[in-house]
Amino acid sequence: MSTYDVELKDIVKVFESGGARVRAVDRVSVEIEDGEFFALLGPSGCGKTTTLRLIAGFEQPTSGHILIRGRAMEGIPAYHRPVNTVFQDYALFPHLTVEQNIMFGLQMEGVDKKEARKRALEALEQVRLPGVGERMPHHLSGGQQQRVALARALVKQPAVLLLDEPLGALDLKLRKNMQFELKALQRDVGITFIYVTHDQEEAITMADRIAVMNEGLMLQVGTPKEIYEHPQTHFVADFIGETNFIPGALLQRGGDGFGQVKLADGTVIRAQLSHALDSAAKAVTVAVRPERIGIAAPSDRPAQEIDGLTALDAVLAGSQYIGTDTRYTLALGDEIELVARLQNVNNIDSAAFQAGQRVKVYWDESSTTVLDQ
């Protein structure tokens, strides 16, 4: 018996349309644990929804294996899989009442009508939408329909709940509220959630682990912190949050996971190597998050001498006040431009540096990641 709820082993899905073969999902392998909130994150067309549909059984993989609770899913149709889906457009049955919608799945299991009705009402309570059982779906608001779709899937008590951009159609405020509610609900029921989204913030705030996908490939799997702090590829670093990319040449690899990178202006810095870095890579990119970069006056000598700190000379090109932070543009020589974000802790900070001023920029070596170019 496997300890995982869902295992994908080398999944490939090829779509053929008009003679063109498109690899929607390309050699995806991942293990999802019981009770985990797992997000599939990526831009539209990256293969995240196809991956979800493969798990649900709406599509069959071209090759590879899907296991749910240790059981191989080959040849098992959607209606026999212990998973349920919350569709992006909810897909509520328009000819049935809310209550009948929720009872549908139970009746398919052979639960008698009275019991099914009781459990449907409980499910409506669970999603905090009591008293709408007699209504028709099209009489409900988008947010309410979303809850009904959730109740309809949860009432089946599936091993895994699949959610396909469930909050995509809601307005921003409602979406924020639903994020908290969904997360709380997931903790309550303890069901594994596989959550497809293109919204990085949604994934970071809700998920236990995130898988970032692009062009059918699962680029990186990790906790939101790992994904944000240590992106392993250029795409992941770029897709999630804002990042500075500094081109350079990798001179030397240390045994401690750090390497020496020579930047365009000739300075050599120490930076942390990505696990996914090509072993033969020479031309690389150093990624640093803007909020990890500090700015100091050029006279601030001691900053350079602290162990593990990289300090470079720069010219402040400009600044932009954005409320909580101030965003500084910095020039390192003629070729490198950096963005730094400093929190506006007090009023003095934001006025401390002037455009055109020579400054020192510094960051902790462990805040960097050396990626393939």
Place this chain on the structure above:
Amino acid sequence: MLINEGAMQRNRRIRRLGQVGLRLNPIFAYFFLWAPILVLVLFSFNSSRSVASFTGFTLKWYGNILNNMMGAESAFSTELMLNAFRNSLFVGTVATAISTVLGTMIALAMARGRFPGKGLIDGLLFLPVVIPEITQAISLAIFFKVAFDWFALMSGERVFPGFHTIIAAHVTFNISYVAIVVRARLANMNPRLEEAANDLGANPWRAFWRVTFPLILPGVISGALLAFTLSLDDFVITFFTSGVGTTTLPVFVYGLLKLTVTPEVNAISTIMMVLSTLLIGISLALQGRSASRL
């Protein structure tokens, strides 16, 4: 400026003439469309037997039909007509039942299925709608003749045209109409609904009857009503595929016309028109109803 004023006035006059013309245009169009039918309806209430002049309002001809139908004494023998009407209902009912089932199945295959040559088959579906009725009628007549000859050659049994040929012929053109109407309904239906049903544990059979069928039912009924109306009204194809003793109402009316235009024919035609309009009206109402909900 003075010259311009004259030109402007002329322009204004032309524009006003154009506006009057535009208003008159639909009146003429509707007149051409409806005048013959109005004349027919009018003369079905004419007290004179002749269509030369309208001499007064009467319900006599309707009364004649009704009396005869009830078995009372009447100046007009409706026995043949009633028989023809019964034949029409029989042909219409059977042809509608068959074509509704087949047409719905085709619509489902076209909307949901993935198979080679789908585009071609899809295009062929519209053929009976666009090819001239007379072409279809003759082709069916020839087809039945060839088929029966071949059957006679193979089995030694002779088969003659009759209800079976009329029904088969009606099914061939009705299928297209049913399929087109049901397909329009399916095209408006979210395919995720069937997936949702599967997802909730319904196998394809149960998903069809619990979700798909209730949602396309208005389309199916609408298609069936359309098929029934077409079947009831059809003259050309029926005329070419009928045998002995299978006269339907339109064929019967045509036969009456060859003898003389009796006022009862006007009355029957009016009744048929009202019936057809009613059925088509229901069909259209069903197509429009709750389409937005899907």
